[in-house]
Amino acid sequence: MTVLGSLGLWIAFLVGIWGALAGFVGGRQGRRDLEQSARHAVFAMCAALWVAVAALEWALFQHDFNVEYVASYTSRNLPIFYTWSALYAGQKGSLLFWASVLSLFGSLAMVLTGRRHRALLPYVAGVVCTVATFFISVMLFGQANPFHRLAYTPLDGNGLNPQLQNPGMVFHPPMLYLGYISITIPFAFAMAALLSKRLDVDWLVAIRKWTLLSWLFLSIGICLGMWWAYVELGWGGYWAWDPVENASLLPWLTMTAFLHSVMIQEKRGMLKKWNLALIIGSWLLSIFGTFITRSGVISSVHSFTQSNVGYFFLFFLIAAGTASFTVYATRLPLLAAETKLESMVSREASFLFNNLLFVGIAFSVLWGTLFPILSELVQGTKVTVGPPFFNQVNIPLGLALLGLTGIGPLIAWRRASLPNLQRQFAVPVTVGVFTALVLLVGGMRDLYALMAIALGAFVAGTVVQEFARGARARHRQYGEGYALALGRLLGRNRRRYGGYIVHTGMVILFIAFAGMAFKTETEATLRPGESAVLKSPYGWTYTFTHLGVSQYDALNRQVTAATLEIGRDGKRLGVLTTEKRQHVDGLGRPTFQPSTEVGIRSDLREDLYVVLAGLVNGTEQAVFRFTINPLVWWVWYGGMIVALGGLIVMWPGGGSPAVKRTQAGYAVRLVEDMKA
Amino acid sequence: MTRRHDGTLPVNRREFFALGALGLLGVSGNVPSWRRIAPQGQDSLPGTGPSGKLWDPSRAGRPFEPVRAADNDAAIQAIEKQLHCTCGCNLDVYTCRTTDFTCGTSPAMHRRVVALAEQGKSAQQILDAFVQQSGVAILMAPPRRGFNLAGYFVPSLLILAAGIALTMVLRRWSRAAAPAAAAPRVPLVPASPDELERLRRELDRLSV
Incomplete structure (x- = not known):
């Protein structure tokens, strides 16, 4: 074979x-x-x-x-x-x-x-x-x-590798690959449109759908990767700004920018050059990610073994980038905008700033990822660029983007009037400010967390308002019940309301990320019967009582399992097990270093995350790390909602944008007729 | 529902794919969950009492020292979170030593941090000692001086400059568009109920 x-x-x-x-x-x-x-x-x-x-x-x-x-x-x-x-x-x-x-x-x-x-x-x-x-x-x-x-x-x-023996690894790499790989199709259509000089709206239809598919796969792949890192790697987090993680985020950011700016091209015939550049850039970033993973040029826990394939990718990246942008440059005269922006206070303008932030974040992530190489080239000194750097640069940008997520949908296309702005912003801004005040009064002093939650509340307010207004309008016009009106609203304009569902997922993700600011942890050595105590950010006191250690064989590994009884404020909650695993081959020979299996107890408020570090002098006296991670479940929920929203947006039907544009043009003529 | 993070689910292939599908749909684990203790094959220590010897200590990785107060010291942890473990893991010393329990590098670096702290050195002096020995790459973020400042400020400055440029371009565009928008329009006349109904139908059909 x-x-x-x-x-x-x-x-x-x-x-x-x-x-x-x-x-x-x-x-x-x-x-x-x-x-x-x-x-x-x-x-x-x-x-x-x-x-x-x-x-x-x-x-x-x-x-x-x-x-x-x-x-x-x-x-x-x-x-x-x-x-x-x-x-x-x-x-x-x-x-x-x-x-x-x-x-x-x-x-x-x-x-x-x-x-x-x-x-x-x-x-x-x-x-x-x-x-x-x-x-x-x-x-x-x-x-x-x-x-x-x-x-x-x-x-x-x-x-x-034992760390790859996790169900997450069965789904996470294929999803990421599907995301990376499928970007080639919109890129191919973009190049086809440029080469054939057929730069009308038609190519955009194909590109948008394939980009949505890539975006969806990449979103799911990234979320699954976060879940795998959390349950398998044992460090108690889900995102470490590792170069390979960053490489997956880069095309996601530029594709998200495209999915916003493409709306301006569809509705107003603007930003053609920008949209094509985003598609070409997204594809090049996916090849760049593959280069990073395989070249060993930047050290990463995720990368494959260092090999000479990196040179192939570097050559291909440079050649493909040069060829693509050369063709792009020769076609620029054919990509003139059909209309111009009419007002600074318009949805088009807010989408442009949204694009600026998406691309800006992508640039800062790329810059941080490559800065060690740049530093070595310029000053001859290699530096490490870890989470402190990325958090410092990207958290403020991320919060600004979250704010724009709420602002964009509230501003009218073409030109927004002051009464329109007042009407649109009154409720969401009130919700956001009220949330911030409640958090401040409640004692929250972490600025970023406070801003993330308050801005999240503002965006959630905009989404609820949009759904409520849409449903109410249908209820008034057609006498539909509110549930039916909501369903039809979503079904008949999947793009718009599916997009709002994606926004909701992003809000949940941001709030969940903010939860990690309140993480607490401790290490303890326990003999059987002894307990460790840890305070949760919610004020509860958790007690972890070591029950003992078992050793047994299972499938392809030898397991050493420590079991703990968990109590909260004196009330018994149950037991949790964390393991050391020595994997063996079919002949019983050890294959890798012992790995650790985390014990996790999840609920909607917080995760108890227990790791068996090791055992003292071959006895049952065990060293544990106990961590309480607030709101982690919401990361997974947020990811699911983002994926669900993406699915709704890309669900077939509803006609092509070209057709819709024609129809919309007809609708506008209809209105003009009525005016006349 | 039991949620397992176990690499070897005791299920057949069909059940595995069903579980995968459920997991993707977010059904599994939607409720607060517990791992149930699976019946174990063998008790390692029947009747040996608390803290008895393990059946086979070599299976549990390298032997550990009991945790000391310094291991949980927030100041020590804060220093270690600024130091890059040199084992190749790309993590900081604190995260590595409490995660990769096979790593010998991060525990050694931790011991050095503790020793320096016990000598009365400040956090900055401890970081400086590491930098002196291993270079600035030992820090999780580059120090803010010289070319490294570009690392910190280039993205923000570029975004700011692009934002200003974008604002100016948008303002110019919107000014150019203003006269056209200000052109006299045909006065509006109220639409008849029939016309309004027709418009509603069209807008509904278009979902705009």
Whole structure:
């Protein structure tokens, strides 16, 4: 099967080269035969790559340890779903996964948008083939072939890193990859529009939908990554501003900016240049993220082993960036705005400032991530840029953005009048100010936390107001009950109200982030029967009583488990277990350093987070770290609501923006008719 | 509902995917949850009493020293949160020593911080001692001097400059648009009920 896999890679490589050539030449010369061939090349490349994926999965499930990749990331006793996920656990497999998923997305783009965007498709096929061929060439020529065989066959493999043996890892990397990879499709449409000079509204339709899909995958991937870090890594947080985490945030920020500014282009025909730049930038940032993860140029806990594939990515990043922006620059005269902004106090202006902040935050994250390299180049000294730096720079920007999240939807398009502003802002501002006062009177003195919660209340006020007004209007006009009116409001304008749901999720996330300002923790050594006490930010006193330590074997590991009884203000709540795990291979040999499994007790207010650090002199006397993390559950809820809102926004139906624009134009004419 | 953070769920493949789907939908763990203690295969210490010997201490990682008062000292922790662990983990010393329990570097750095503090050194003197030995890369954030100032202020200054430029451009645009907006308009006449109903229907259909 590995021969078949290698063959699949080579076929995909050759077909990819042909597809790229046929796509660009066919598109330029308008030759239908080449255009058709380019489309078919995408399908053929997809089939060949998925044969390679199947071959690698086969080798993984067959425990073919003669294949270096299989021996490096699996063992005979690795549970089945981690054997499956080993496909993308290592550098080589993840490159194959990247190329395969890209070819699949490319094929879907060919099928789903075939009729509507026929003129763009040869170029789209060309771009998809070029990018996928690059990934295949890294595998074939960058010593990253997942089918490489060893000179001998080990009795068992190394197994999967224990930290990757968590359900979060089954879902988190694919989601992130799907997010990263699918950005290539809007980028391909953008390049196709530029190359074919078809820069009307039509290309925007395709780009927006694919960008939404990427954004959704990336949002879910980032949230799952936070959850995995929280439950698995044991440091008691979910975001550490690690370079690889930052790399996933960068395209998310620029895509979010695009999803806002694209509304201005749809409604007013403005910002065409800016929107195209955002799409090209988002794609380049996704390649940059891949470069960071794989090059070892910046140290990160998440990165793959350092290898020479970084050079391939650096070259590709520079070449692709240069080519994209050169084409972009030559088409600038065709991207003039159709209308101009009419007032500083308008939704367009607020969206522009919103874009400024999104891109500004992206820049500051990129700047901080690259600053160690820059510092070494300029002053010959390597510096560390950790959370204190990122928090200091980004928290104020994030709070400003949260404020704009509330302001934007309240201001009218084109021009807002003073009475309109008063009417729109009165309730939300009152809610925000009242919340701030309550928190101040309640004794909250952390400025950032206070601002996050107060601004969150303001934004929540705007969302509730928008829903309430919409539902009331329907109730008045059609006599619908409020529940039905709300449902129809959401169903008939999914983009607008789905967007508000995303805003609600973001508010919840910000408030949950603010909760971490009140985290409390302590370390303690306990013998069985002894207790440690920790005060919660809510004023409760938690008691942790050590019950004892057990040791037993389970599947692919040897477990040392400490159990604690938890009490709150003298009332027994239950028990919690935290573990040390020594993973072993099928022959019982230790494979990795012992890992730690956290004991977590969650409720809506706070998490009890208990870690077994170690045991004293081989006895049951144990060293624990106890942490109380407020509002962590709301991070996961907020993430789910953001994803739900994203799904509602991108749910099919409702017509294309082009059609809607025409219809909206008709509606405006209708109003003008009535005036006349 | 029991929520497990266990790498090896005792479920078959179908149940696993069902659980995954539920998890994605946010159904699992929506309520305050507890880990139930799974029946364990073997009791390591039958009848050995409190703090008895472990069955196999090597399974539990390296032996630990009991926690001392200095380990929980907020001042010590604050210093350690400014120091970068050199084990390659990218974490600060405090987070690393209380997270990666296989790391030998962060406990050694912690001991040095405690020793320096016990000598009566201030937080800044302790940080300076580390910088003297290992360079500024030992700090979690670069010191605010020289080129490092660019690290702190370039993003904010650029955003500020872009904000000012954007404001000026918007103001120019809106001034240019003002005369057009001020042009005399056709006086409005009230719409008839039929016309209003037609408008409502259209707006509803368009969801605008």
